[in-house]
Amino acid sequence: MSNPKTALVISAHAADFVWRCGGAIALHQKLGYEVTVACLSFGERGESARLWKEGKSLDEVKAIRRKESENAAVALDVHDIQFLDLGDYPLDLGEEAQARVVDIIRAVQPRFMLSHSQYDPYNTDHMRTTEFVLTCRMIAQAWGHNPGEKVLGAPQLYLFEPHQTEQMGWKPDTFLDITEVWDKKRAAIECMEGQHHLWDFYTNVAENRGNHFRRNSGGQAGGRAAKYAEGFQSVFPRTVDEL
Amino acid sequence: MSNPKTALVISAHAADFVWRCGGAIALHQKLGYEVTVACLSFGERGESARLWKEGKSLDEVKAIRRKESENAAVALDVHDIQFLDLGDYPLDLGEEAQARVVDIIRAVQPRFMLSHSQYDPYNTDHMRTTEFVLTCRMIAQAWGHNPGEKVLGAPQLYLFEPHQTEQMGWKPDTFLDITEVWDKKRAAIECMEGQHHLWDFYTNVAENRGNHFRRNSGGQAGGRAAKYAEGFQSVFPRTVDEL
């Protein structure tokens, strides 16, 4: 395609893109988008407790987590998944990481981007990622950064659902119906073998967001029968031709 | 039409609908919507300083303000304008007013509604109107209110732009391109003969919101060439099939 529809997910740790926006990924692939996922780390140190308890080495943990994420990406029909291997807890978000992510943004030219909540006292990797993404978005828009490259427009940045929404000050303003791709999301979730305790948690989330979708699309007077949904918070205002 | 697209504006004082969402009204009429405007008062006591300085009586002030608003409604191609004459400064938002507005909402069955910001220390009529509208929306959704009538679904409530946005804690999340109906909005503005000092103010607002539209629709990498826009804050989340 000369001008495909594209989207970019920036995930602090390997599995974040699955729990938090797996439905959006699969749905937009179905809608003809090419969705790229950039995993800044494998979540190897901080989000792989079971593997460490089993005595795996760092390289083993990273390999296993990478494999799980690749499997999940396949389940979601991801167009491209990239692992930046920046280390986790904490992420190294220095100049080199910045240059790489700006390059990815410019290469993808996303119509919209997805990343973490702006506050997370449990996990500062998440909130630092979002500020980092805003900086990279800004650089990608600069005509003087690598002059000659195609500059970025003004894609929306959606913040996907964090683990404890209220503690993060995250407020969804957009619910997306993912009913038709739910099976793909559940399949991707089940690729995350070290985190069984979250499988049902995020299934519950999807069901309850489905309820919220129905409430906000008409409620008891005929809200649409979405069974599963995902919620997102927009950073930037929308520009529209009709309310 | 058996099932026309409809919208409802609830304006505390007669002129509010002109300055704050005249473009949205004219544009949606053009898009085939039937837009109803409900003016809770004429703004006779609080927003007609010039007429009082000229020594007009209360009835004269109300008649003049009504006429101006009707003229503006014509300029905007408003489908229907209703004056509830609830008094202003302060509005009487008691049980009777509530019943009347619920009836209007049910009659119109709007796809979306428009009203004031949720906070306004300069003008408590504005903020009380918005809480009142939320209550009326809730009642209109109740199956047990006037059983047998068609109940309301879950229309969005957009809060239109107040006079000093930052003081009201109002934050637009939606910019609407009103370029193609700007002439109608300006004509409606010029119907407000007692408030000449606001004509250029709201022209400036429309131009600068046009700039914000361009910034958010692509910026220096090709934002759309909107010349005039209006901003709105959504109370409820959206439900969508594509981000």
Add this chain to the structure above:
Amino acid sequence: MSNPKTALVISAHAADFVWRCGGAIALHQKLGYEVTVACLSFGERGESARLWKEGKSLDEVKAIRRKESENAAVALDVHDIQFLDLGDYPLDLGEEAQARVVDIIRAVQPRFMLSHSQYDPYNTDHMRTTEFVLTCRMIAQAWGHNPGEKVLGAPQLYLFEPHQTEQMGWKPDTFLDITEVWDKKRAAIECMEGQHHLWDFYTNVAENRGNHFRRNSGGQAGGRAAKYAEGFQSVFPRTVDEL
């Protein structure tokens, strides 16, 4: 006991106390508290859609909703349930209602109180109830209100979980383990026959709050194995002898 431990739930509509704090009620009854539930209305007009669709009359709706609530109260071992029948959508929270609720507060002398979130754009009955409860609490503390009666101390007011937490600006600061009374809560939920669509919704909520309990009580290093929990937001600061 001459001085029993007591708690008071103030529920805008008949079923709110079940979904939102049924576990807290059953648990505190088990801990020796006497928990009183005051239902300000039956939710007859606004939260009984199924019954209206079936063609029931107002009196029938109220009777059915009352019966369901009484059944739920039995399931939860509620000490006392009172129906104030103030009407709903909107509630009539005038002087008479105020006097009655102050009397109940003084009679119960609760160690803590439970009510709704402070903001709810979907349902202004909820948010007006909370402001009303704060006013009644203040009056119950006044030495000059019905002098001679025992005045109220300074009980905490916990705000229980609303339907769409993030839209209400509700942030839980306290998670209560309700695992041992979950069966009672589920039984009470199943008394709400007109609202089947919420049974699994609130089961999901309880399970996911159980996850949050585990996270905040030790996480992957040994958080307690709570299976079900409820969340609450405190209005007032705690006074303690140990952090």
Add this chain to the structure above:
Amino acid sequence: MSNPKTALVISAHAADFVWRCGGAIALHQKLGYEVTVACLSFGERGESARLWKEGKSLDEVKAIRRKESENAAVALDVHDIQFLDLGDYPLDLGEEAQARVVDIIRAVQPRFMLSHSQYDPYNTDHMRTTEFVLTCRMIAQAWGHNPGEKVLGAPQLYLFEPHQTEQMGWKPDTFLDITEVWDKKRAAIECMEGQHHLWDFYTNVAENRGNHFRRNSGGQAGGRAAKYAEGFQSVFPRTVDEL
């Protein structure tokens, strides 16, 4: 004076003006202002615990509280003190109260006004007073309210210090040095015989606000040697000729 400088304090209960802005009152009297205090109630039911414990009647409580307030007003050199006797816990802020307060505002034509914080979960009289004051200020500005009377300009509304500042969401943006009138404020405080427990509390507040004044006026590099201060939060922006 043909055009004296004036200020208006609106105090929900009789003693509020003493603790919260007694210094501002005495200081502005000294600066040539005529400061009027409007006490909406005597705080007879809710803020006179000691008198009720002593078995006083309602009329006695009101008379005693009035006398204390008048004494305090004398100590502060108040220009005029008015008691509206609207009842307390809760205040009756209906149409009649509104008309009376609008009349006072127009009669005084204050350069600035003083009232309570915008939120107070302990005492809804306080927060309802502030919303009421904003409504009265709006009406007093309306050319169509009692046409022919002098309309109000746009005086600042300062919110004085509530009892537990952080719980009320109150943030001072202005510190006033009251060192030279501290003796008057302490004398006024000592008129409040039923509230001995607050004398030292508000002396501590004044001393610590003095520290804050010093910090913000130069700190360790030469902040002014204010010993006592009061803090205020502004509702409206300032208009200035120099930053």
Add this chain to the structure above:
Amino acid sequence: MSNPKTALVISAHAADFVWRCGGAIALHQKLGYEVTVACLSFGERGESARLWKEGKSLDEVKAIRRKESENAAVALDVHDIQFLDLGDYPLDLGEEAQARVVDIIRAVQPRFMLSHSQYDPYNTDHMRTTEFVLTCRMIAQAWGHNPGEKVLGAPQLYLFEPHQTEQMGWKPDTFLDITEVWDKKRAAIECMEGQHHLWDFYTNVAENRGNHFRRNSGGQAGGRAAKYAEGFQSVFPRTVDEL
């Protein structure tokens, strides 16, 4: 003068000081202040799109932007303008930059400072500048930093107007009448040849802030006839002798 009145503007990119506080600069020069402007970068990469589209090199862009800024500084009668050349998109705000800015602050000893809003998702250079300025202000106040130098007092930090105020959470609490120096500000604006699209935008802002000035200085009862104004948000509380 042995002790001149001084002010310091810290501008992330070359042109920010013009659009955002050009009026304040010109006015305070007229009032006898010596106003220093520190430009952290030329905005060469991120805010010079037109020049890059014309094929200029980095050095050319910087030279042109520097020249424009110097011209604008002349138009505004700036006392001193310094270019720190820290690079932009992103700024390098490391230790060296910090030391240089602390030196400037101590040399200028400003009565007040001006910088950016505290949040800006479009441009993280802006929000990082403000946190950086707070850190530099703190260091400049430390007696142990370069002992022997004159330490800084406690100057106000005013945050000037960002491009999309509501998106930045910026709320002005101070409006400054710049009518008498408007011609100078417009002349400075016209020095920014690469940003024609902003000339009228900021003229509109100045006119509308003039309206806000009038509203807040008396409104329809005689607000001052300011034609142009600028708005500012204060970070610190004021210390005053009169309200």
Add this chain to the structure above:
Amino acid sequence: MSNPKTALVISAHAADFVWRCGGAIALHQKLGYEVTVACLSFGERGESARLWKEGKSLDEVKAIRRKESENAAVALDVHDIQFLDLGDYPLDLGEEAQARVVDIIRAVQPRFMLSHSQYDPYNTDHMRTTEFVLTCRMIAQAWGHNPGEKVLGAPQLYLFEPHQTEQMGWKPDTFLDITEVWDKKRAAIECMEGQHHLWDFYTNVAENRGNHFRRNSGGQAGGRAAKYAEGFQSVFPRTVDEL
């Protein structure tokens, strides 16, 4: 004890732990906790004005501040005090500091932690410390950080009282009665010889927080007779078995 109760205070500058949580330290020592204090710096450059005015050298200032802090620690019965000597104004919170603090956290295995407010425009060292502490807490919880070490559970992080609470957006949700250890806190305060001006300030704070304790523990109907208290803001929700 094989498993003692422990707590950890992380103090940006040497004296912070004394003013802000000296009572909590002494009280928990008395309750059988082992409380460790980690001072990130001596506050040598920024909080030792008197010593610099006396002409002391950097080494002298640090030694004196260290001695004062050690004396205060003795007065409070601190279990262990550690000085990380990271420099102040600004603190160096780089990778090495991070590794050291993570080690301390893991060694102490605190039941709860104490640190600064999340915002402080006067002192960015304070707010950067709190974000740093959240990052260190996260790393200490990671099974992959120094595998084999005992990982951290999920201790509460309490934010102790900053100097100007309202300016920092700090809101206490917990008041601790420190009456029985007040003498120890005052003794510790008097170890801070360079900051006499704060001795009475923080005595006033403790007295007034005692008043707040009484208000929130029963008020005029029998609040507990605490004379001195300290306030804390919790970052994370509590997990409880009883409300």
